[in-house]
Amino acid sequence: MKENKKIDELGLDKLREEYRNHIVPEEGIKRMKKSIENAKRDKRKYKFLRNIKNTGLGIAATFAFFVFLSNSSENVARAMERIPVIGKTVNVITFGRFDFNDENHHASVVTPQIKVEDDKSMTEGIKITNEKAKEYTSMLINKFDKDIETKGGKQGLDVSYDVVTDNENWFTLCINVSETEASGNQYSKYYNIDKRTGDIVELKDIFKKDTNYIDIITKDIKNQMNEQMNDNSSVSYFINDPVDNSANFESIKKDQNFYMDKNGKLVIVFDEYEVAPGSMGCPQFTINDKAIKDILK
Numbered sequence: 268m269k270e271n272k273k274i275d276e277l278g279l280d281k282l283r284e285e286y287r288n289h290i291v292p293e294e295g296i297k298r299m300k301k302s303i304e305n306a307k308r309d310k311r312k313y314k315f316l317r318n319i320k321n322t323g324l325g326i327a328a329t330f331a332f333f334v335f336l337s338n339s340s341e342n343v344a345r346a347m348e349r350i351p352v353i354g355k356t357v358n359v360i361t362f363g364r365f366d367f368n369d370e371n372h373h374a375s376v377v378t379p380q381i382k383v384e385d386d387k388s389m390t391e392g393i394k395i396t397n398e399k400a401k402e403y404t405s406m407l408i409n410k411f412d413k414d415i416e417t418k419g420g421k422q423g424l425d426v427s428y429d430v431v432t433d434n435e436n437w438f439t440l441c442i443n444v445s446e447t448e449a450s451g452n453q454y455s456k457y458y459n460i461d462k463r464t465g466d467i468v469e470l471k472d473i474f475k476k477d478t479n480y481i482d483i484i485t486k487d488i489k490n491q492m493n494e495q496m497n498d499n500s501s502v503s504y505f506i507n508d509p510v511d512n513s514a515n516f517e518s519i520k521k522d523q524n525f526y527m528d529k530n531g532k533l534v535i536v537f538d539e540y541e542v543a544p545g546s547m548g549c550p551q552f553t554i555n556d557k558a559i560k561d562i563l564k
Contacts, residue, residue, distance in 0.1 A: 357438055358382050359430055363401070365408050374411050376426040378404040379440060381460075392460045392467045396440065399467075400428075403442060403456055423447035431526050436462055439526040453549055454538035457524045470525050473533070478562040485518045487558040488535060492516070492542075504543045504550070516542040533559065 363378035378401055381393045404426060411424045425445040432439040438460045446452045459468045466472075474480040492504040505514050524536040533554040537543070543550050 357433060358384075359428070359440065362397075363404070365404075367411075371421045372411075372415055372423070374408070374424040376404055376408055376411075376424065377428060379428040379442070381438070381440060390465065392465045395467045396458045396460060399458065400440070400442060407444065418448070420448065431457070432528060434529055436531065437527045438462055441526070451545075452539060454541075455524060455536065455549065457526050457536065459526055470523055471521065473564060474559075474562050475564055480559070480562055481519055481521065483558055483562065484523075484533075484535060484554055487555050488519065488552045489516070491552050503547065506542075528553065532556065 359379050359381055361377050362380035365374060365376040367374040380397050380400070383390070383393060407424065407426055411422070414422055423446065427443045429441045429443065430439070431441045440458045440460075442456045442458075444454050444456070460466070461468045471480070489506060492506050495502045496504060496506075505516050508515050519535060524538075526534050526536070528534050535552045535554060537550045539545055539547075539549050541550075
């Protein structure tokens with residue numbers, strides 16, 4: 268067992284080095300070209316991404332497949348497109364996939380990449396987003412790998428992605444994460460691109476400099492929480508608890524997840540258990556326009 272573990276670790280080290288250097292094995296290129304040719308003959312039945320069954324190589328084998336996909340050429344990436352063109356210029360493809368299954372562990376992780384056909388002004392923002400998405404999913408895979416070595420029991424990891432907003436002004440990509448162990452845990456990562464500038468945007472960037480947007484948004488969310496709980500007894504948030512005020516929601520984070528909806532309204536997103544019990548899922552709050560109109564850029 269120790270010898271197999273050592274072999275896996277050596278294999279992972281080599282794969283990670285190849286990943287950093289963007290090395291694509293020659294044999295891998297041949298396999299990809301063959302798959303693309305098959306796809307052209309029957310696009311409807313084309314399923315390049317296959318579940319990888321656990322073999323004697325374990326994590327090393329599945330990580331190799333993930334690295335192989337992530338280093339493929341642009342033409343190969345286009346062949347792996349999972350979502351048709353979104354809007355007129357933007358589309359999202361699956362650029363890497365990691366699958367692992369054994370008796371006690373399950374993982375399915377996809378890494379999205381954003382592509383634009385004509386809008387060159389978005390290039391820098393998309394480049395940053397794509398790098399961040401790759402770093403984020405790689406971090407999740409490494410954590411899963413480490414947890415297998417250090418934790419007992421059953422564990423699961425599922426990572427998917429969605430396009431949340433795509434209109435004239437905004438493009439938002441969301442990476443959804445679901446972890447299962449003794450219980451489940453869901454959280455997300457949002458990436459917002461301002462189509463008017465081509466830049467990736469954080470929450471602070473949509474407000475005027477030196478404005479107290481954190482307190483203003485927090486106050487509006489707390490008002491909404493109280494209104495919802497007053498209107499519906501089944502709604503519950505971590506707020507105004509006199510017994511355990513340490514768990515009470517105090518304030519949004521500086522880099523809180525957010526997106527602009529199709530109507531241009533600001534929506535703040537929380538992870539599961541961040542401000543409410545698990546029964547509330549991942550709460551979202553559409554911020555009142557009047558609350559922030561004077562501090563928006």
